[in-house]
Amino acid sequence: xxxxxKKYMRxxxxxxxxxxKENEKAGNRQAYEMEELEKMPVSxxxxxxxxxxxxxxxxxxxxxxxxxxIGLADRAEAVVVYVDGMIEKKIISAExxxxxxxxxxxxxxxxxxxxxxxxxxxxxxxxxxxxxxxFMGDVIAGVxxxxxxxxxxxxxxxxxxxxxxxxTRSIEEPPSEVLVRGxxxxxxxxxxxxxxxxxxxxxxxxxxFRDIQVGRKTNTSVTIAYINGLADSSLVAEVISRISRIxxxxxxxxxxxxxxxxxxPYSPFxxxxxxxxxxxxxxxxxxxxxxxxxxxxxxxxxxxxxxxTFMQSPEDYYERYFLSTAIRWVRYTAFVISLVLPSLYIxxxxxxxxxxxxxxxxxxxxxxxxxxFPALVEALLMEFTFEALREAGxxxxxxxxxxxxxxxxxxxxxxxxxxxxVSPLMVIVVAVTGIASFxxxxxxxxxxxxxxxxxxxxxxxxxGLFGVMTGILAILIHLAGLRSFGVPYMDSISPFHPxxxxxxxxRAPWWAMDRRPADISSKNRRRQSSGLKPAPPxxxxxxx
Amino acid sequence: MLITLLLTQPSCWDRREVERLGxxxxxxxxxxPGGKVRVIVQNINPTALGKGGGGGGAxxxxxxxxxxxxxLGEGSTIYDAIRGxxxxxxxxxxxxxxQVIIISEELxxxxxxxxxxxxxxxxxxxxxxxWLLVGKGQLNALMDEPGRLxxxxxxxxxxxINERDLTSQYAVQKLGDFLEMMESxxxxxxxxxxxxxxxxxxxxxxxxxxxxxxxxxxxxxxxINGTALFxxxxxxxxxxxxxxxxxxxxxxxxxxxxxxxxxxxxxxxIITLEIIRxxxxxxxxxxxxxxxMTVEIDEESNLGxxxxxxxxxxxxxxxxxEELQARAIQGEIESALARAQxxxxxxxxxxGEALHRKYPRQWKEMKSRWPELYPEVQVQVGVKTKIRRxxxxxxxxxxKQR
Numbered sequence: 025x026x027x028x029x030k031k032y033m034r035x036x037x038x039x040x041x042x043x044x045k046e047n048e049k050a051g052n053r054q055a056y057e058m059e060e061l062e063k064m065p066v067s068x069x070x071x072x073x074x075x076x077x078x079x080x081x082x083x084x085x086x087x088x089x090x091x092x093x094i095g096l097a098d099r100a101e102a103v104v105v106y107v108d109g110m111i112e113k114k115i116i117s118a119e120x121x122x123x124x125x126x127x128x129x130x131x132x133x134x135x136x137x138x139x140x141x142x143x144x145x146x147x148x149x150x151x152x153x154x155x156x157x158x159f160m161g162d163v164i165a166g167v168x169x170x171x172x173x174x175x176x177x178x179x180x181x182x183x184x185x186x187x188x189x190x191x192t193r194s195i196e197e198p199p200s201e202v203l204v205r206g207x208x209x210x211x212x213x214x215x216x217x218x219x220x221x222x223x224x225x226x227x228x229x230x231x232x233f234r235d236i237q238v239g240r241k242t243n244t245s246v247t248i249a250y251i252n253g254l255a256d257s258s259l260v261a262e263v264i265s266r267i268s269r270i271x272x273x274x275x276x277x278x279x280x281x282x283x284x285x286x287x288x289p290y291s292p293f294x295x296x297x298x299x300x301x302x303x304x305x306x307x308x309x310x311x312x313x314x315x316x317x318x319x320x321x322x323x324x325x326x327x328x329x330x331x332x333t334f335m336q337s338p339e340d341y342y343e344r345y346f347l348s349t350a351i352r353w354v355r356y357t358a359f360v361i362s363l364v365l366p367s368l369y370i371x372x373x374x375x376x377x378x379x380x381x382x383x384x385x386x387x388x389x390x391x392x393x394x395x396x397f398p399a400l401v402e403a404l405l406m407e408f409t410f411e412a413l414r415e416a417g418x419x420x421x422x423x424x425x426x427x428x429x430x431x432x433x434x435x436x437x438x439x440x441x442x443x444x445x446v447s448p449l450m451v452i453v454v455a456v457t458g459i460a461s462f463x464x465x466x467x468x469x470x471x472x473x474x475x476x477x478x479x480x481x482x483x484x485x486x487x488g489l490f491g492v493m494t495g496i497l498a499i500l501i502h503l504a505g506l507r508s509f510g511v512p513y514m515d516s517i518s519p520f521h522p523x524x525x526x527x528x529x530x531r532a533p534w535w536a537m538d539r540r541p542a543d544i545s546s547k548n549r550r551r552q553s554s555g556l557k558p559a560p561p562x563x564x565x566x567x568x
Numbered sequence: 569m570l571i572t573l574l575l576t577q578p579s580c581w582d583r584r585e586v587e588r589l590g591x592x593x594x595x596x597x598x599x600x601p602g603g604k605v606r607v608i609v610q611n612i613n614p615t616a617l618g619k620g621g622g623g624g625g626a627x628x629x630x631x632x633x634x635x636x637x638x639x640l641g642e643g644s645t646i647y648d649a650i651r652g653x654x655x656x657x658x659x660x661x662x663x664x665x666x667q668v669i670i671i672s673e674e675l676x677x678x679x680x681x682x683x684x685x686x687x688x689x690x691x692x693x694x695x696x697x698x699w700l701l702v703g704k705g706q707l708n709a710l711m712d713e714p715g716r717l718x719x720x721x722x723x724x725x726x727x728x729i730n731e732r733d734l735t736s737q738y739a740v741q742k743l744g745d746f747l748e749m750m751e752s753x754x755x756x757x758x759x760x761x762x763x764x765x766x767x768x769x770x771x772x773x774x775x776x777x778x779x780x781x782x783x784x785x786x787x788x789x790x791x792i793n794g795t796a797l798f799x800x801x802x803x804x805x806x807x808x809x810x811x812x813x814x815x816x817x818x819x820x821x822x823x824x825x826x827x828x829x830x831x832x833x834x835x836x837x838i839i840t841l842e843i844i845r846x847x848x849x850x851x852x853x854x855x856x857x858x859x860x861m862t863v864e865i866d867e868e869s870n871l872g873x874x875x876x877x878x879x880x881x882x883x884x885x886x887x888x889x890e891e892l893q894a895r896a897i898q899g900e901i902e903s904a905l906a907r908a909q910x911x912x913x914x915x916x917x918x919x920g921e922a923l924h925r926k927y928p929r930q931w932k933e934m935k936s937r938w939p940e941l942y943p944e945v946q947v948q949v950g951v952k953t954k955i956r957r958x959x960x961x962x963x964x965x966x967x968k969q970r
Contacts, residue, residue: 395587
């Protein structure tokens, strides 16, 4: 079955020819080719159709074939096919079988075979969404996505009735993006729910959702969301074309897509923002960005995502702007610290002791007295331990995770210093770096810093500050050349847009941020009317 | 490939871990017989300093360890002497944190400092912000005076210098500034003098010498005492603390300190004023071949203490005090002039430079005769003072009988 669906999908998405080898294999095992199925019309003889369906789906234990006689057209034989667990059984019995089997007979409706389709579709089935199709391929695809297929003897058309209903996780606060102030709902694994969450925030007819199916075997629905008129149409076209060219067996998480559609696959920096928050997606759409929702994961992608978007937290916009501005600068500082602090420490203590204030140097020398390793080895050791602890802490169940953190605090913090394996200052450096890297609102760019820290430390340990500068310059040059869906990665800073500084250097109050980011929504930049700055009522004015 | 080479081949060639450094905090230079120099470096012991909780008698393994070691080397040059020292120091001497250079008075007077300053200018580790001092007496004794708050003598000296504005009674120079002055034709260098004194806080005999926890006060202390004056690179004389402040007044470097003036009504009572800020303007004039230097000083002070009765509410009392203060400042300047201009004839005041700035053309032909012209310069001192605040009380508490 799965092979057939894959073939079917491939045909549908790309129209590309199957490799002869695969064709051969499939041909040997299955009675029907997907290409064959797709072109195969639904026969007006039910027995034939059932043969095909049973051939394709019959060996699956979760596929149910329910045969019955309808109360129309000489008690014609009919079959409902569905996948158990993906459907709402009540709907099938109450809105498909019952009306056709009993109520139509009681109502005394009857007809000739020519009118059968019209009668069944428009007067019989009471379910809300019914699609008719003439091809077996569509029938099978529908069944696999939670539709019930209705085939009636003597009718050359299959009906796919939407009866989807499976177990889902409820809407919860996204654990990876917790805010103090702001909406508490997060995306779930169900695409429809996620779309609803966005639609509820943007009740505008301009909000567009476009669906693409990706994955030969998983047949995953991917929805592209944008606001018509705000998002550049060329950007939307680019996103669609990049997603459409993906040909993979499965999409299990949006990161699969991310790796297929980013601009520079070899860059350590993420070029697409991801989030679990509908409010963050809505804000991005309002700025003219495009969101990509993937069925089966609560993580939505947002593009284009220049560097600065990874530094912005939704909370920045929900808290007072003075505080948000200050926090933002703390975040920028922490970002730099998480990259260079250990390497600066290594460079200065092993090469540039003249830069350290005398008293600090003395206490440093005293602290390092008896430490057997050079600073570089010490730092690598500590960073490695820290990374290991962090990874262990994340993966372990919560109860065990605590034990790990105790071991980390005691063993690394106390014992290592007392055993003179590392100096206390190095522990401080590693701890501050760790805290700084947790400050980042975007987890993926924090990971980048975490990774780049190690080459930076090696550079510092071999070439000193010269090496650190080389590393920083290399990173800056790389960033300057990077693009996210055609938008320069360092957008707003380079190329410099003074107007964007309201949301980069500071977080300006909402009444002052009257324009959208310059390079994202270039044609429709005004987001509010001007002169909205609030003021106390004028005592001399009309209203007194 | 390139990256691999880059990472492995340089192999940290100039890498040195902090704990492998012999951090030098001060350097003393003396002359040694046979035209040689004797170098004393003060090498700190970080363990005793860093972990001892702010220094002092840090206890390591039950015994108090000395926070520093002085090492003495002799050689025909300073570099020679320092490298010679590596035969006894386990760690490479590191001069980037050298904070004080002490030149013995004998060397400064007889051989001049020129022959030793080259090393300090040339060596990349030496900072131009290092304090330069002249040390009286044997340097090894001067540099080995134990302390309690600042365990090693170098940090103690730096601590004293950092608080120089509390007295303004010595004029100290950084190495770079000293060298610049030495090079200038319009001024002569000067710097402060470091001296050992008897510690009067140490009683001649201790009755409770054996009491538990008792550590005797040291018998001697190290003190900065006045200013050494140089002609070019040779030291020629010395200003006492009062005269030193006269020099600083002219140089415009008085930022604090106290002035004693007599009480206007009771002559035997003294009033102490605390200088809070001052400004100096040097304006030279040439009139009929006579060089006249006007020194204008604007000074502000607070009333610090009085031993007599004083009613500071009355403006005329304040006026009187301001006048007396101006006279006192003038007196300090005149004493410095008497010493430096008349007795030693060294232009430490920078009159030549002021003249150079105002009369660049005349200076060209004057500069060769400057040593002869300088003692003839007429100095007119004008002092304006202001008393800003008088403290928390207006009248002193009076003991009254009842």
